[in-house]
Amino acid sequence: xxxxxxxxxxxxxxxxxxxxxxxxxxxxxxxxxxxxxxxxxxxxxxxxxxxxxxxxxxxxxxxxxxxxxxxxxxxxxxxxxxxx
Amino acid sequence: xxxxxxxxxxxxxxxxxxxxxxxxxxxxxxxxxxxxxxxxxxxxxxxxxxxxxxxxxxxxxxxxxxxxxxxxxxxxxxxxxxxxxxxxxxxxxxxxxxxxxxxxxxxxxxxxxxxxxxxxxxxxxxxxxxxxxxxxxxxxxxxxxxxxxxxxxxxxxxxxxxxxxxxxxxxxxxxxxxxxxxxxxxxxxxxxxxxxxxxxxxxxxxxxxxxxxxxxxxxxxxxxxxxxxxxxxxxxxxxxxxxxxxxxxxxxxxxxxxxxxxxxxxxxxxxxxxxxxxxxxxxxxxxxxxxxxxxxxxxxxxxxxxxxxxxxxxxxxxxxxxxxxxxxxxxxxxxxxxxxxxxxxxxxxxxxxxxxxxxxxxxxxxxxxxxxxxxxxxxxxxxxxxxxxxxxxxxxxxxxxxxxxxxxxxxxxxxxxxxxxxxxxxxxxxxxxxxxxxxxxxxxxxxxxxxxxxxxxxxxxxxxxxxxxxxxxxxxxxxxxxxxxxxxxxxxxxxxxxxxxxxxxxxxxxxxxxxxxxxxxxxxxxxxxxxxxxxxxxxxxxxxxxxxxxxxxxxxxxxxxxxxxxxxxxxxxxxxxxxxxxxxxxxxxxxx
Numbered sequence: 197x198x199x200x201x202x203x204x205x206x207x208x209x210x211x212x213x214x215x216x217x218x219x220x221x222x223x224x225x226x227x228x229x230x231x232x233x234x235x236x237x238x239x240x241x242x243x244x245x246x247x248x249x250x251x252x253x254x255x256x257x258x259x260x261x262x263x264x265x266x267x268x269x270x271x272x273x274x275x276x277x278x279x280x
Numbered sequence: 281x282x283x284x285x286x287x288x289x290x291x292x293x294x295x296x297x298x299x300x301x302x303x304x305x306x307x308x309x310x311x312x313x314x315x316x317x318x319x320x321x322x323x324x325x326x327x328x329x330x331x332x333x334x335x336x337x338x339x340x341x342x343x344x345x346x347x348x349x350x351x352x353x354x355x356x357x358x359x360x361x362x363x364x365x366x367x368x369x370x371x372x373x374x375x376x377x378x379x380x381x382x383x384x385x386x387x388x389x390x391x392x393x394x395x396x397x398x399x400x401x402x403x404x405x406x407x408x409x410x411x412x413x414x415x416x417x418x419x420x421x422x423x424x425x426x427x428x429x430x431x432x433x434x435x436x437x438x439x440x441x442x443x444x445x446x447x448x449x450x451x452x453x454x455x456x457x458x459x460x461x462x463x464x465x466x467x468x469x470x471x472x473x474x475x476x477x478x479x480x481x482x483x484x485x486x487x488x489x490x491x492x493x494x495x496x497x498x499x500x501x502x503x504x505x506x507x508x509x510x511x512x513x514x515x516x517x518x519x520x521x522x523x524x525x526x527x528x529x530x531x532x533x534x535x536x537x538x539x540x541x542x543x544x545x546x547x548x549x550x551x552x553x554x555x556x557x558x559x560x561x562x563x564x565x566x567x568x569x570x571x572x573x574x575x576x577x578x579x580x581x582x583x584x585x586x587x588x589x590x591x592x593x594x595x596x597x598x599x600x601x602x603x604x605x606x607x608x609x610x611x612x613x614x615x616x617x618x619x620x621x622x623x624x625x626x627x628x629x630x631x632x633x634x635x636x637x638x639x640x641x642x643x644x645x646x647x648x649x650x651x652x653x654x655x656x657x658x659x660x661x662x663x664x665x666x667x668x669x670x671x672x673x674x675x676x677x678x679x680x681x682x683x684x685x686x687x688x689x690x691x692x693x694x695x696x697x698x699x700x701x702x703x704x705x706x707x708x709x710x711x712x713x714x715x716x717x718x719x720x721x722x723x724x725x726x727x728x729x730x731x732x733x734x735x736x737x738x739x740x741x742x743x744x745x746x747x748x749x750x751x752x753x754x755x756x757x758x759x760x761x762x763x764x765x766x767x768x769x770x771x772x773x774x775x776x777x778x779x780x781x782x783x784x785x786x787x788x789x790x791x792x793x794x795x796x797x798x799x800x801x802x803x804x805x806x807x808x809x810x811x812x813x814x815x816x817x818x819x820x821x822x823x824x825x826x827x828x829x830x831x832x833x834x835x836x837x838x839x840x841x842x843x844x845x846x847x848x849x850x851x852x853x854x855x856x857x858x859x860x861x862x863x864x865x866x867x868x869x870x871x872x
Contacts, residue, residue, distance in 0.1 A: 223533065227355075230522065238492070239489060240502055241493065241505055246504070246520050250578040251488060253358075253359050258564060261365065261366060261560075264560065265557065272863055277862040279555050
């Protein structure tokens with residue numbers, strides 16, 4: 197397998213991993229399992245599911261994008277396809 | 281002139297002077313500068329400009345109002361309008377930046393080697409963007425007419441004039457630098473009153489934490505607990521519990537996310553950064569700046585609702601109405617908003633006081649009359665604008681909110697108008713009608729198209745079609761069902777060919793349009809709906825606004841199936857796809 201294909205596969209794996217987290221923090225914690233999570237409260241009086249739906253999912257999205265950008269920059273360098 | 285009006289004139293006037301100053305400083309000289317700001321915008325600044333571009337009058341004015349009245353169910357907007365940035369950053373932005381052209385239809389036309397695909401993309405783009413612009417124009421008019429007390433029309437003309445100056449002269453370059461200034465104005469205007477109110481109610485400065493904190497009124501209850509109790513006691517639905525169906529919440533959130541990632545004026549913003557890796561991080565910065573407002577909004581919504589209820593139902597439990605707001609002693613904000621028609625009461629039991637209760641409330645007043653809800657109209661859109669007045673904040677804060685609302689509407693309008701004008705001058709004039717025009721003529725065509733778009737938007741703002749509020753579902757439906765899948769397959773599915781892509785786009789678009797028109801009327805004409813627009817008639821309980829995600833799935837299936845039965849794309853297209861998948865060799869802007 198050549199380097200270009202390995203780079204692309206590593207990229208796809210990273211994207212899938214990130215999108216799984218993306219799905220879990222928003223649809224999982226904020227919608228599908230919201231009632232179960234609401235039995236726990238955090239940061240004072242936040243029901244956990246409600247917190248994920250209105251706060252936590254958004255914070256997670258931000259972290260995810262920066263994590264993805266950082267890992268992709270590493271992959272660019274490793275496979276020698278960076279622009280610099 | 282009142283003290284508040286004086287403050288508003290000063291604050292709004294100062295922000296306008298700033299925008300015009302930037303417009304003169306950042307004049308576009310080439311098509312590259314006009315369409316994509318010469319691809320030289322730093323990723324953090326680009327993120328800030330994207331934030332202003334994205335956060336419209338709807339985000340600034342309407343969203344907290346939606347949250348205030350829908351509670352937990354409004355989470356779909358919070359997640360839907362932010363989660364799309366993950367899709368943008370990971371699936372679209374870096375590759376489209378690598379491709380290095382100016383517009384979204386241009387990529388679709390080149391990748392699927394098809395003028396038809398390009399034209400379909402242009403039509404989707406123009407319909408989606410024009411739809412959106414109408415709302416912005418209305419937002420500008422409302423903010424002006426309420427706070428400066430000038431007629432709606434004048435406010436609209438003033439807004440059009442300002443956008444004309446910096447968007448026509450500066451193009452993307454002028455728009456970008458003005459948007460950075462507008463972001464600062466709008467975020468300051470949004471967070472300052474939120475912090476004040478959070479401190480008043482909970483003693484915690486950050487509304488993100490205040491929403492979960494204990495009330496400082498000595499009741500010993502948490503704010504959300506108090507919300508739930510107050511609302512349920514008054515016969516409203518509880519704040520933190522789910523009211524809609526789970527399937528519909530899931531699909532609506534998904535449609536908004538995919539739609540966000542497919543809206544052309546947002547995607548174009550990632551063409552303006554110097555490098556592929558900047559496109560990745562810039563999406564992150566955009567979301568940071570957006571998240572500041574979106575994580576503040578839940579606090580603003582909940583606290584505004586609580587303040588509203590407590591102002592009217594001073595002693596929240598209703599049977600004893602002796603503490604309720606007296607009709608002959610209404611506060612100034614109440615009478616001011618009443619004048620706009622967005623707030624209305626009716627003293628049904630004739631006790632000279634207002635009762636504000638939900639439809640589940642059962643009880644009688646001191647004279648034995650049944651207590652009914654007397655707040656017959658509380659428009660959701662007034663919550664953010666009226667919030668600082670309800671909480672009795674100083675006048676300069678109220679003036680700031682007016683300037684922030686106008687900044688949010690102007691910055692989004694400019695981004696949309698730019699997307700429309702570049703689709704016309706670059707994709708239609710240069711791409712199809714007159715291929716050989718030089719850079720200078722195309723720049724001229726861009727400016728003429730922009731002026732035309734501003735006039736059309738202004739006209740639609742003055743005479744909004746009756747369906748203005750409903751077409752937002754259409755904008756997201758179009759972007760989600762046609763543009764996003766086409767772009768994603770263009771990058772990730774090398775085997776998808778022209779026939780597959782065009783049929784996929786038409787299938788996604790067609791089903792989504794039919795589903796929306798079925799319940800809302802053909803082309804939104806009143807009386808032509810095929811079935812009443814309510815949950816009982818929706819297929820599987822899917823609302824028309826949530827159908828975009830289903831349309832996207834149909835698009836993917838049709839495109840992939842058709843492509844597998846027809847000839848693969850030509851070799852040079854396959855090379856093109858391989859090339860955009862690696863960042864190396866992106867270089868500066870190239871035009872043809």
